[in-house]
Amino acid sequence: MSHSYAYTRAIAAKRKKPRSRSRDGAELTIDRLARKTGMTARNIRAHQSRGLLPPPQVRGRIGYYGPEHVARLQLIKEMQADGFNLEAIGKLLERSGGSSEEMLRFTRALRQPFADERPRIVSAEELAEPFGDIDPEQRQSLLERALEIGFLHPLGDGRFEELSPRLAEVRRELHELGIPAESSIEVGATIREHADAIAEAFAELFLKEVWEPFERAGRPPEQWPKVRERLERIRPLASQAVVAIFGLAMGDAVERALGEELERMQGSARA
Numbered sequence: 001m002s003h004s005y006a007y008t009r010a011i012a013a014k015r016k017k018p019r020s021r022s023r024d025g026a027e028l029t030i031d032r033l034a035r036k037t038g039m040t041a042r043n044i045r046a047h048q049s050r051g052l053l054p055p056p057q058v059r060g061r062i063g064y065y066g067p068e069h070v071a072r073l074q075l076i077k078e079m080q081a082d083g084f085n086l087e088a089i090g091k092l093l094e095r096s097g098g099s100s101e102e103m104l105r106f107t108r109a110l111r112q113p114f115a116d117e118r119p120r121i122v123s124a125e126e127l128a129e130p131f132g133d134i135d136p137e138q139r140q141s142l143l144e145r146a147l148e149i150g151f152l153h154p155l156g157d158g159r160f161e162e163l164s165p166r167l168a169e170v171r172r173e174l175h176e177l178g179i180p181a182e183s184s185i186e187v188g189a190t191i192r193e194h195a196d197a198i199a200e201a202f203a204e205l206f207l208k209e210v211w212e213p214f215e216r217a218g219r220p221p222e223q224w225p226k227v228r229e230r231l232e233r234i235r236p237l238a239s240q241a242v243v244a245i246f247g248l249a250m251g252d253a254v255e256r257a258l259g260e261e262l263e264r265m266q267g268s269a270r271a
Helices: 003-015 030-037 041-050 067-081 086-095 100-111 124-131 136-149 165-176 181-216 221-270
Strands: 057-059 062-064 120-123 152-156 159-162
Touching (some): 030 041, 030 067, 041 067, 041 086, 067 086, 067 100, 100 221, 120 124, 124 165, 136 152, 136 181
Antiparallel strands (some): 057 062, 120 159, 152 159
16 A cells, blocks of 8 residues: 555545544434433424523534533433423523532422421321311311411312321320310411421521522532532421420420419419
8 A cells, every 4th residue: 555545545534524422432413412311302402492401512514412411411301300390490500600410409408398207198088087076067177277277288189188197196196185176276377387487597597697608609619519518407407406495495384384373273272
């Protein structure tokens, strides 16, 4: 083989279309990207037009996608599975400062239920069963009050999501102690009112001491894990604080109430 022929072949090889993958297998055409991510090429183009996906690198009129595109599409699929629509995903990606995965983790931590119990699906009859024979009007009144307070979520067809089965067990045991269902429901309403105030206090604490400094700093990507960790640590601390303070308050309240009652009884005896 002459040197001139070998040189001609080398030039011709360089002029060939680039392969759909680089030597390390990192570059993909849109069809290969679609197969890899389980999406259609049409959806991928739609995500690009919405600004959810960075544009590919174009060479020879062909677009090539890399690992960052695969990761972004997988992230979009995860967020959709978590209930986010494309508009919400776009806003989260825009606000994440380049740390969209950390933003997703933070959002999941934020939406994670505080209670370590699962709601259960019940009927109106099952809700009334622990309270014995109550008339339909009374049952309807209790049901409406529980919905108003937020203890139940209506599902239709006479079914409800009981958000805290543990709380329902408390109501049942109070009934066994001779306390009417109406009274236990109203005590629950009072507790819920104060619990809302406590929850708002802890939310304000997190916003003021953790989120606002992070926001003022421009939400640096490297600080997302620390913000998420602080949110996750505040959750059990809030529960511990509520239980501890309630213990102190309950002791004081019982002592005060019984003390006043004993004084009244002694006064009646002297009279």
